Amino acid sequence: MIRLENLTKHYGSFIAVDDVSLEVSRGLLYGFLGPNGAGKTTTLRMIAGILRPTDGRVFLGGDDVHRNPIAAKQRLGFIPDRPFVYDKLTGAEFLRFVAALYGQEGDTVDRRVAELLEVFELASWKDELVEAYSHGMRQKLIISSALIHRPEYIVVDEPMVGLDPKAARLLKDIFRQFVSRGGTVLMSTHTLEVAEAMCDRVAIIQHGKIVAEGTVDDLRHQHRAGDASLEELFLKLTGGAQVRELAEVLGHGGDDGAP
């Protein structure tokens, strides 16, 4: 289980995450939604132990990420939104390096590396330096690296960015299989169709606070939204007026003769 207790993060006087409490049970694919700058990435980076919270705690399966980091992180696979990888390592070397960070090596790791590269169609690139990889290929490599040590929890920030439709579909299948075997995925995304189709539960965060939490049906019920789509619900909860304003601005542009 992933548990957040009163998680808070301040950057100077700016409150990025404000007293967030959340529980993601085992075997769930959990969607973490919110507009840009709502605090999604900050929350995920605190869960991954990259950022220290100003207040509150994060537990991964009973281990506090910041007080008992080694045990907690051993179970975690983190996929960031920006795929920074060592440019001068090859894909295979990078995966072996990541496995080593989790204390794993040997034939088992070599087999796993080969499997993952094959699954993500990177096998023919395995001896190529990462500097020659495209954005999407780097993203696939990072996803592979999060799976290399067989984690129990995956925390993933915008997983579909940069992926081609085939890879996106593959990732959805991998996540579904992962949770069906008892793994837990906490995923932030802007792709609401993906969240609606894949996630067992979702939380919507805005201005650093969780404004809604539950299954998509729960949210419809809570907000008397009938059979509205998740996108409509999202806009309703996070400021659809702005979207209407945007449409008006674009509409005026068209009136002015813009193409």
Added chain:
Amino acid sequence: MTQPSLWRVLEPKWRTALQRIREERSRGGSGKLLLLVAVGTLFWLAVFWMLYVILRYFRGVEELGPLLAGKLLGLVLLSFISILVLSNVITALSSFFLAKDLDLLVSAPVDWLRIYLAKLGETLLHSSWMVALMAVPILTAYGVIYRGGPLFAPFAVLTLFPMLVVPAVAGSALTLVLVNVFPARRTRDLLSIVALGAAGGLILLLRVIRPERLASPEGFRNLLDFIAVLRTPTSPFLPSEWATKAIMTFLRGELDPLPLVLLWTTAAGLVTIGAMLHRALFAPGFTKAQEGAERFVRGAWWRWTVGTLLGFLPVAKREFVLKDVKLFFRDTTQWSQLILLAVLVVVYLFNIKALPLHRGEQVGFFYVTLVSFLNLGLAGFVLAAIAARFIFPAVSLEGRHMWLLRSSPLELKTLLWSKYWVGTVPLLVLALLLTGLTNVLLQVRPFMMVVSMLTIGGLTLAIAALALGFGALYPQFETENAAQIPTSFGGLVYMMATIALLGWVIFVLWQAVYAYVRAVYEGQPVVVTAWMVLCFAVVAATCAAATALPLWVGLRRMERFEF
């Protein structure tokens, strides 16, 4: 369509620079600024004073004085222009072909001339600011000694500016041609090796021909020959010579507009040719620059060698070291600097060998011991500079990958440990080689050999730790170019701390070595006294503290990093 002004095209650059200054200020950076200004002023004063003494001496020499002063300025400006061509070639590659703002500029409806001029200006600024700053105390000394008057300053600016433009245009044009032949990333590799190889070769050549012998008058048949050599321009077709002529003519109070006209027309002509070349070759070159460096790499060799050698380490440490070694040797911009380092070591040893300690009259053991002792300080300084270049940036270079390291169960201690030893082991080998070989060349006695080897060993451990510790205290996570990191404020503080350490260790050690020298000098048996033991103990304790403390502080700092 109205084209944006150059100022507007360069807006992201200058706005970023302004923002950095503002951020620095809000973080209480005025102390930093004061320190930088103080160090810069001290450096300027030192250069000014050195030149002032030399020029004052020249002024006292009739007939030859002005000739010597002109020759010296010619040599200084020639070396400036040689450095500038090399640095412009490398800088132009980044600003014209690899910079992040290029996608935006090239896709915007900005005409080619504006892009050329903006990028040329950027290249000029980045590659010439250091030379321009260096020229200030030098020319001030000339102005003061030869009484240039208040008009000398604007005249010097008027002379130097076109001299800086010429290598910027030449360097950019050369880069433009090279990028059209090789892909940009390959060109960068190639240029790093060629530039550093050329610089190394030049240093080696200059040292091996022993220019100091040219200064001795017995090398010339008579005075007229000597004057004839001085009158001959070093390089009549080079802008450095025109600039020298312009400045020296002005200082003599004569009026000769030709050198200035030559400088300005050449600069203007070259900018025009450069722009035409840019128009023809930039688009295909920029397209080529987008190509990745395609090559297959097999890391098995490192695994068999370094990996096997480190087999006794836990897997995370071993792989971390292996990763750092691979990254270093696969990045041409990193390892190619070893060429320069090797050359400098050879020159260093050559200088020691060239010392007239064992020629002619037997020079006493006192001088040998003194040189060997002072050599410790010098070697320490060389090691500090090397550590600044290679160890200081180690933590900063992990910045973009911290997401991986901090989300994995890797302990920061392990990370720091790996970084420390990857940097320290080669530094230690170099330190022991440098000191050992120097001592052999100096024919020092076993006592001095043991003392200097142990001291340099201890100092190296401390210098590496200081570099890593200060690197963690003053990280530069946004900088992609490792070579720029040591020139930051943190790099300056690190160098000052290391020099203080060296000074203290040399001072304490001298107390012990002096007792030894005196005993030998007076023909008494060398007895290791309690005082000597105390001195050695203080040196050992200082080195141990200067090793442990920075690593501990660096670790604490790293634990507070946020990404």
